[in-house]
Amino acid sequence: MVKLKPLNEQVMVLTGASSGIGLSTARMAARQGVRLVLAARSEQALRQLTQEIVDGGGQAVFAVADVSREEDVERIAELARATYGGFDTWVNNAGVGMYGELMDLSVEDMRRLFDINFWGVVYGSRAAVRGLRERGGALINMGSVTSEQTIPLQALYSASKHAVKGFTDGLRMELDHDGVPVAVTLIKPGPIDTPFPLNARNYLDAEPQHVPPVYAPETVARAVLHAATTPTRETYVGGGGKGIAASGEFAPHATEQALAAVAIPRTHSDKPPLPPGRSILYHASERLEERGDYPGMVQSVSLYTEAANHRKWLGAGLIGAGLAAALWRRSQRD
Secondary structure (H helix, E strand, O other): OOOOHHHHHHHEEEEEEOOOOHHHHHHHHHOOOEEEEEEOOOHHHHHHHHHHHHHHHOOEEEEEEEOOOHHHHHHHHHHHHHHHOOOOOEEEEEOOOOOOOOOOOHHHHHHHHHHHHHHHHHHHHHHHHHHHHOEEEEEEEOHHHHHHHOOOOOOHHHHHHHHHHHHHHHHHHHHHHHOOOOEEEEEEOOOOOOOOHHHHHHHOOEEOOOOOOOHHHHHHHHHHHHHHOOOOEEEEOOOOHHHHHHHHHHHHHHHHHHHHHHHHHHEEEEOOOOOOHHOOOOOOHHHOOOOOOOOOOOOOOOHHHHHOOHHHHHHHHHHHHHHHHHHHHHHHOO
């Protein structure tokens, strides 16, 4: 079993740190005493976030990096070594979305999305393993519920997250076989209220929106920090996502029909599409934003994820409840 340090003793590398899940994780980790190496393409947003953390009594440095470039990822690792002497957890979080029917998407855009979402994880994972092979630690890759079940109108994004899952699972098996002390985790969020739909490359005739249930980015940040201290194979964030994945496994055709019937119309909002320049596919946003503009209810806690991450306590509670119930029934009979 890999032993991981408490958060207040860790150095964490975090890509995609200037927005959404990455930004929420950075802020939450800083409050827990984690020393941070923040990476993204948005220099001004990173500078602002780093100053915010330092002003709050934390420690952080940043690297402007495009994770689709292997040399940029290597610079992130070098910054961690130069500043802190290495790192204990590496989180591959950077990613971008794409909405539209597959036959409408340009090959150039599709390749660019895979360069960020898949190859960015490959480059980051390889850099992480090289840095952790001797000292041990955690590698956390950001997948999605779409790693398990493709969502229509996000099929290309889903394909990239399927690829991330395949790579992550294979790397975990090989490292375990070789006795390398690195805990490899795949986080699989459902819909999260971040700027993801606003920053995505959009081919629809309306601004895209999430299909509920939708969760706050803090729910994912808590799952990331749990995996940084507790070896965890994978974690779904959101019971809805877990339900969709399970349904797709046991009733694939019915699940696909239901998803097409529900997701395709409900992905279209009643707002006009944003200008193409809003997409971060080819350039940085420079916006330091955790939340998106989802108009419905956003759940601040995923009870499913909290229970799954504390299954030992949950199991003990269930055993205790069962024993109490048995004793009560016996007392009634007596």
